Amino acid sequence: MRLVIxxxxxxxxxxxxxxxxxxxxxxMLKADGSLLIHSxxxxxxxxxxxxxxxxxAEVSPEDDQTDAGITAIWxxxxxKTADExxxxxxxxxxxxxxxxxIDPGLIKDGVESQLQKLLAEHIHLLGEGHTLVRRxxxxxxxxxxxxxxxxxxxxxxxxxxxxxxxxxxxxxxxYLELMNRDPHIAPVTGVFAAQEIKPQARKLAEDxxxxxxxxxxxxxxxxxxxxxRLF
Amino acid sequence: MRLVIxxxxxxxxxxxxxxxxxxxxxxMLKADGSLLIHSxxxxxxxxxxxxxxxxxAEVSPEDDQTDAGITAIWxxxxxKTADExxxxxxxxxxxxxxxxxIDPGLIKDGVESQLQKLLAEHIHLLGEGHTLVRRxxxxxxxxxxxxxxxxxxxxxxxxxxxxxxxxxxxxxxxYLELMNRDPHIAPVTGVFAAQEIKPQARKLAEDxxxxxxxxxxxxxxxxxxxxxRLF
DNA sequence: TACTTCATCTCGATC
DNA sequence: GATCGAGGTGAAGTA
Numbered sequence: 321m322r323l324v325i326x327x328x329x330x331x332x333x334x335x336x337x338x339x340x341x342x343x344x345x346x347x348m349l350k351a352d353g354s355l356l357i358h359s360x361x362x363x364x365x366x367x368x369x370x371x372x373x374x375x376x377a378e379v380s381p382e383d384d385q386t387d388a389g390i391t392a393i394w395x396x397x398x399x400k401t402a403d404e405x406x407x408x409x410x411x412x413x414x415x416x417x418x419x420x421x422i423d424p425g426l427i428k429d430g431v432e433s434q435l436q437k438l439l440a441e442h443i444h445l446l447g448e449g450h451t452l453v454r455r456x457x458x459x460x461x462x463x464x465x466x467x468x469x470x471x472x473x474x475x476x477x478x479x480x481x482x483x484x485x486x487x488x489x490x491x492x493x494x495y496l497e498l499m500n501r502d503p504h505i506a507p508v509t510g511v512f513a514a515q516e517i518k519p520q521a522r523k524l525a526e527d528x529x530x531x532x533x534x535x536x537x538x539x540x541x542x543x544x545x546x547x548x549r550l551f
Numbered sequence: 552m553r554l555v556i557x558x559x560x561x562x563x564x565x566x567x568x569x570x571x572x573x574x575x576x577x578x579m580l581k582a583d584g585s586l587l588i589h590s591x592x593x594x595x596x597x598x599x600x601x602x603x604x605x606x607x608a609e610v611s612p613e614d615d616q617t618d619a620g621i622t623a624i625w626x627x628x629x630x631k632t633a634d635e636x637x638x639x640x641x642x643x644x645x646x647x648x649x650x651x652x653i654d655p656g657l658i659k660d661g662v663e664s665q666l667q668k669l670l671a672e673h674i675h676l677l678g679e680g681h682t683l684v685r686r687x688x689x690x691x692x693x694x695x696x697x698x699x700x701x702x703x704x705x706x707x708x709x710x711x712x713x714x715x716x717x718x719x720x721x722x723x724x725x726y727l728e729l730m731n732r733d734p735h736i737a738p739v740t741g742v743f744a745a746q747e748i749k750p751q752a753r754k755l756a757e758d759x760x761x762x763x764x765x766x767x768x769x770x771x772x773x774x775x776x777x778x779x780r781l782f
Numbered sequence: 783t784a785c786t787t788c789a790t791c792t793c794g795a796t797c
Numbered sequence: 798g799a800t801c802g803a804g805g806t807g808a809a810g811t812a
Contacts (some may be wrong), residue, residue: 321577321591323554335805336661345649346552346579346789351591359654360552360582363602367657369595371805403805418556418645420575423590426598428790449620453580462786484786485801486692488699490721518800594807600790634790643790662805687796693801713803743791 322349322417327410330357330368334403340367342410347394349376351420355396355405381408417538436465436480438540439513443468445540446476446511446533464495475508476501484514484532489525496530553586553648555581561588561599565634571598573641580607582651586627586636596779612639629753661768663713667696669771670711670744674699676677676771677742677764695726706739707729715745715763720756727761 330340340357345367348356353374356366379393385408394407421519436455439445442476444450449471457467457477464542466478477499491512499508510530512521522532557579561571562771577600579587584605601779610624616639619720623745625638667686670676674683680702688698688708697709708730710723723741730739746768753763 321589323577323635325552325651336659338660338805339658341655341658343654343655344649346554346649346651348577348589350589350593354592354594356589356595358552358581358587359581360651361585361603361654362581363585363792364587364597364600366595367654367808369805371594372592398805401805402808414649416645416647416648417578418575420556420591423574423576423592423598424572427570427572449719454750486725487718487787520801524692531800557806563790569790596791602790602792632790 321351321420321538323347323411323414324349325414326412328357329408331406332368332404334398334401344413347407352529353396355394355407356409363490368405370396370398370403370405374403375399391474401463410486432545435482435515435537438477438537438543439480439535442540442543445535446478446513447471451478459495461494461498464499469538470509475505476511477508478511478513478533481514482516484512484517486524488512488514488519489521489528489530492525493528494500506507552651553580553647555576555580555640555643556645557643559588560639562637563599563635565629569599575644578638586625586638588638592666599636601627601629601634601636601780605634606630624747639739640656663711666713666746666766666768666771667711669774670766671697671707673771673774676766677709677744678702681707690726690729692725692729693722695730701740706736707742708739709742709744712743712745713747715743715748717749717755719743719745720752720759723756723761724759726732 326347327342327344329342332338343517346358352372353376355370357368357498358366370492374396376394379395381393383388389410390408392409396405438457440452443450446468450468453467453469455466456463464477465480470474470476476494479488481488489512492512496508496510500506511533512525513533513535517532517533517534525532558573558575560573560606563569577589579698583603584607585603588599589597596675605627607625610626612621612624617708621639623640627636644646668754671686674681677699681699684700687694695708696711699707702706708726710719712719720743723743727739727741731737736778742764743756743761743767744764747768748763748765
């Protein structure tokens, strides 16, 4: 990895065009040829960048560019999409290179799939007397997250999202239409369950007779802890 | 901005829990207190990070941690969410600090908002005799990008995308269903306009009687230039 | 390899 | 501040 702190201006041409005026920035050149341009603020997203696979070529500045103070020009081109990033370097304040080696990578815990598992384990959260039929119940157009039965034995299809928006309601609607045409399983009611449900999604769901259910991940995990403590 | 290259292991606790095993990485400490941890590959997303507002505190390692080779511990805590990032530093290979100043920021060109503005200004691209009613026409389920009238005075709802795929057609379909239930504005026809329309989206749109319109951003901008030259 | 879905999404615009 | 939609989305899993 090569780290360069320099005054520079940058132009990007690809899906869109973008320009960075002259300022002091960090240029991070990774081992795979990719380049990130960071300022001293903002979040993790660089001001501009080029993703791998790409290649960097150093170009000699023209006379008028040299007169303008440009000491070097980097042209980074994407191997496939012809996107191009041009960095005009002025004063270079720091330049160092370091061998990092391959990273073992990030280990994650606590994401979406666990929500499904937790709801399946605590299916009573759907309401009194509900029982689990199965997770990932397969239909012709894809798997329903959870299929259950209510106290009267009627089928309940659950669509699960971390954040519930309109797309999820549309998806559940398609499942419900399909399943309600199948006399073996009809009638099927729908539950849209998420940690957070956007107002527009809630309105659409309720217009269509789909029940909305807010999930509390920590509370659900707490139920597990309670069980663990009990046994 | 402080740049540290060091052997380190990292733990994050917040929305999820995550762990990075011992390896050599770049730690980028920005002026606003935020921290990015980058490896020598991947894309622009760091392996782990803490977004501002947050604060870093250096903690003394316990004796057993010192024995294990830990020379310093950074605890970065988010000011609002109580997310926490712990970096255990082993061997430090590089450590430098640089004054970058405030960045003037990125100037973008060619995004959807400009497309909308351009199409509204050149509404005749929808067809002979079309007139603009308004941009961002509000409905109960969200704003229609452009509402126009055709030569006969009938309403035309335009959904605008840079890249047109099925989601956009679904969105426009919802608007059309809603608006066509309103006797004050019905009947409303639909136009799906984009710089690029995926074949599946085109088929779905045409099956539903929605007209597809390919937009040429450069040509539309050219129309502006022509006007500028004329006046 | 292409497609779908998720994300500690980020980021801006708007209410 | 909350919300909504777009992204040069990226990244991971699946068919």
